[in-house]
Amino acid sequence: MKKNIRLLLIVGLIVAFVTGLTYFDSFMYHDPVVKIQKVTNLDKSTSTDEYKNTDTQVTQRVSGKLLNSNEKGKTISFKNSYYKSQLIDTKYTVGQQVILTKSGKSYTPKNVKRDTSIVFTLGLVVFLLYCMKFDRRKLFISILINIVIYYGYLQTIIKTHNSVLLPLTVITALLISAVALLVILGPTYPALMAYSSTVISTTVAVLLSSFVLGMSHYSSIHLELNDFELQPYLGVFLSQVIFSVLGVILDETMDISSSLIEMKREVSDVAEKTLFKSGINIGRELIGPLINILLFIVIAENLNVVLLYITNGNSIGYTMNMTLSLGITQLLISAIGIVLTVPVTSFIASKVITRRMK
Amino acid sequence: MLYLFLTFVVLLLAVTGTRGFTLLFGLGINIVSILALLILIADGFNVLVTTGVIAMVILVVAIYMNVDNSNTATTAFKTSLMIMIIILLITVPLEYWASAQGMGVENQDELEAFSLAAGISFPQLAISIIVINSLGVISETSVAITSGLNEIVENKPTMTPTEIFNDGFSVGNKILNTQTNTLLFNFFSSTFPLFFVIHSLGYKFSEILNDKLVVAEILTTLICTIGVILTVPITSYLVYRKANSKTRKLQK
Numbered sequence: 354m355k356k357n358i359r360l361l362l363i364v365g366l367i368v369a370f371v372t373g374l375t376y377f378d379s380f381m382y383h384d385p386v387v388k389i390q391k392v393t394n395l396d397k398s399t400s401t402d403e404y405k406n407t408d409t410q411v412t413q414r415v416s417g418k419l420l421n422s423n424e425k426g427k428t429i430s431f432k433n434s435y436y437k438s439q440l441i442d443t444k445y446t447v448g449q450q451v452i453l454t455k456s457g458k459s460y461t462p463k464n465v466k467r468d469t470s471i472v473f474t475l476g477l478v479v480f481l482l483y484c485m486k487f488d489r490r491k492l493f494i495s496i497l498i499n500i501v502i503y504y505g506y507l508q509t510i511i512k513t514h515n516s517v518l519l520p521l522t523v524i525t526a527l528l529i530s531a532v533a534l535l536v537i538l539g540p541t542y543p544a545l546m547a548y549s550s551t552v553i554s555t556t557v558a559v560l561l562s563s564f565v566l567g568m569s570h571y572s573s574i575h576l577e578l579n580d581f582e583l584q585p586y587l588g589v590f591l592s593q594v595i596f597s598v599l600g601v602i603l604d605e606t607m608d609i610s611s612s613l614i615e616m617k618r619e620v621s622d623v624a625e626k627t628l629f630k631s632g633i634n635i636g637r638e639l640i641g642p643l644i645n646i647l648l649f650i651v652i653a654e655n656l657n658v659v660l661l662y663i664t665n666g667n668s669i670g671y672t673m674n675m676t677l678s679l680g681i682t683q684l685l686i687s688a689i690g691i692v693l694t695v696p697v698t699s700f701i702a703s704k705v706i707t708r709r710m711k
Numbered sequence: 712m713l714y715l716f717l718t719f720v721v722l723l724l725a726v727t728g729t730r731g732f733t734l735l736f737g738l739g740i741n742i743v744s745i746l747a748l749l750i751l752i753a754d755g756f757n758v759l760v761t762t763g764v765i766a767m768v769i770l771v772v773a774i775y776m777n778v779d780n781s782n783t784a785t786t787a788f789k790t791s792l793m794i795m796i797i798i799l800l801i802t803v804p805l806e807y808w809a810s811a812q813g814m815g816v817e818n819q820d821e822l823e824a825f826s827l828a829a830g831i832s833f834p835q836l837a838i839s840i841i842v843i844n845s846l847g848v849i850s851e852t853s854v855a856i857t858s859g860l861n862e863i864v865e866n867k868p869t870m871t872p873t874e875i876f877n878d879g880f881s882v883g884n885k886i887l888n889t890q891t892n893t894l895l896f897n898f899f900s901s902t903f904p905l906f907f908v909i910h911s912l913g914y915k916f917s918e919i920l921n922d923k924l925v926v927a928e929i930l931t932t933l934i935c936t937i938g939v940i941l942t943v944p945i946t947s948y949l950v951y952r953k954a955n956s957k958t959r960k961l962q963k
Binding site: 488603604642648686689692 | 821943
């Protein structure tokens with residue numbers, strides 16, 4: 354117990370130290386950074402736009418001390434105006450650190466310095482993991498390897514200018530799911546079972562959906578409205594589908610196959626058919642919650658843009674069509690994958706378990 | 712899209728039989744709740760209050776409609792509610808600190824035709840986004856851990872609190888692993904276009920680390936992970952308390 358507390362103390366100190374470091378790291382920045390000490394409101398005007406949205410525009414004079422550059426310690430000030438809704442502008446408050454750009458003698462704000470908050474949150478996650486009896490090593494290893502793979506993927510798509518996006522995504526997806534399974538289950542039959550059913554279900558779901566969508570020539574789906582209107586539209590869309598559904602399907606197939614293995618252990622002469630049937634029964638319970646996970650992630654991602662459309666006088670129907678149709682299509686493909694995983698996993702698992710595990 | 716939906720429904724009914732109707736009904740309620748959320752916020756209701764109320768409705772539907780065992784459902788619902796409140800408590804100061812609300816310079820092209828004075832508090836909406844993002848993950852985690860633990864406790868009613876906590880963590884370990892994968896892969900899915908655009912804008916590393924959209928995505932993923940982590944001890948504690956009160960009743 355004593356050792357535990359010492360470990361916690363060390364982890365806590367490291368987290369606090371690293372967070373503190375990013376608070377004082379402005380000397381590493383090329384751009385000038387200012388710490389805000391005083392904010393005064395100069396002007397306030399409330400206006401109503403053509404869609405009857407009332408918003409207040411505030412102009413503030415912000416002054417503070419420079420934390421880096423050759424004028425370190427000097428007090429400077431700049432003007433900033435923002436709408437109270439703060440869609441793309443920012444209200445500055447005392448104590449914040451802000452990155453500036455210098456043009457001539459005057460400074461303009463560029464961005465809030467956010468690295469401290471990110472590092473702090475990451476530290477909080479690590480600290481919480483050390484507070485409890487989790488198997489941290491496995492978790493850290495799989496996350497680290499997967500982030501490295503993702504980084505390689507990003508570098509490659511940037512170098513190839515997005516021209517071979519889809520094949521690269523497929524390779525990356527194969528790699529990251531293999532890593533996740535190998536770390537959790539080890540190089541065993543269950544891992545192989547889960548891997549093959551994940552690959553099969555995802556492939557079938559994507560191919561089937563592409564076929565169905567192709568039949569209607571992608572009508573009423575605005576593939577070009579993806580984030581940042583990135584080309585090639587179909588490639589970007591399908592890549593997003595594959596990544597987002599992968600984790601959920603892995604979860605599902607591991608759940609089903611591990612329950613079936615357990616069953617075999619308890620009743621050693623269980624028939625293949627019984628295993629398949631109970632696989633379907635277990636899977637049935639999983640479908641709903643897993644679709645829910647993706648539903649809320651999809652909705653949350655688009656919330657900003659949806660509300661911007663609605664407040665700009667668009668009808669709900671038009672808004673949904675322009676902002677959520679892509680997300681809902683993505684969700685439907687994922688849902689098909691989630692449903693297909695149940696029979697696929699049950700089939701593979703029942704075969705493998707009755708043949709290979711004695 | 713209609714064909715795609717029909718394909719989904721046919722497959723769903725083929726695999727799950729009549730249970731498919733309950734599932735579809737549950738999904739329908741969730742979508743209606745989300746629509747209500749959008750309309751209420753656009754009409755000027757307080758973003759955080761509306762999110763809290765709708766999130767509770769969603770949790771009730773997500774947990775009680777998917778779980779048959781009422782014992783498990785109650786514990787899972789209590790856990791999810793607590794986690795949601797904790798997430799709110801963590802997110803409010805963090806979002807205020809990071810001010811990662813709304814949209815970034817990378818979105819400028821899409822925004823050209825819009826009136827940006829929308830009259831909605833986007834800082835509050837940023838908090839609401841994280842809460843909604845976490846709902847599915849949290850309800851699934853708490854149901855999985857509760858049903859796993861309940862099964863163990865029912866088979867062995869004489870467990871000590873330490874044993875219950877140990878079992879909670881061994882059940883939780885696997886779920887933590889798979890849920891972090893889900894969150895991580897979804898992070899990959901939503902950020903690769905963003906990083907591609909950022910690259911074409913020629914950002915330096917320090918600029919990426921402070922970029923509003925990148926920070927918002929990372930914060931969402933990390934805070935959801937915190938929710939998943941905290942589900943394990945809270946569920947174990949609730950199950951332990953229930954088991955404890957049962958044995959006390961038996962002793963009387």
